[in-house]
Amino acid sequence: MVQAYRRLSLWRWNVNREGSSPFARPHRPWYDQALGPGALNRRVHTIATTWFPPLVTLSQEERDALEQLVRKHLTPQQTALRGRIILLAAEGFSDRQIGRRLGVCEPTVKLWRRRWQESAGKGLAVEKRLADAPRPGAPPKFTAEQQCGLIALTCTPPKECGLESTHWTARALAEELEKKGALKASRPGR
Secondary structure, eight states: OHHHHHHHHHHHHHHHHHSSOTTSSOOOHHHHHHHOTTHHHHHHHHHHTOOOOOOOOOOHHHHHHHHHHHHOTTSOHHHHHHHHHHHHHHTTOOHHHHHHHHTOOHHHHHHHHHHHHHTGGGOOOHHHHTSOOOOOOOOOSSOHHHHHHHHHHHHSOGGGGTOSOSSOOHHHHHHHHHHHTSSOOOOTTO
8 A cells, every 4th residue: 555655656756747647757766866857858859959159151362361360450340350260260269158258248250140141142352241231221321422522622722712711610611612513501500
């Protein structure tokens, strides 16, 4: 009777604990004590669902260009950092290892690994592939020609344009540009 009670209580304990019969998995109290209940199932699940980053493959020309870009003293530091991320990813380091080595967060490493993969077949130069993406915002108010005309006008003395002053004011510049037809009338200084 006592033996039957023990079997019943063990079966109830396993059913409540595992949600199935006690014969679904052998009871290993030493394993549960060491790693916690259900550790075997967690361990198998963790290994099966581990994500590995996509492999970055570099041609010899790309590798040489990246190493040269990283070593140049005039390269902007953000571009050099992105180049280091790609070089380490090509060596097979994980995102976490790259982040720890370079002092950046994992999402940054994932972003540049993904952007490098997306721009792979487009025939872009290495510097272009590591450049910032275009940002949203309002379109520029002045074209390049208008900006050049404004700069050229500010470099000429106001007396050559028929003004009596020795320095340009915003209002005088706007009036002169409106006379030349480079810009439409606006109210500067407000």
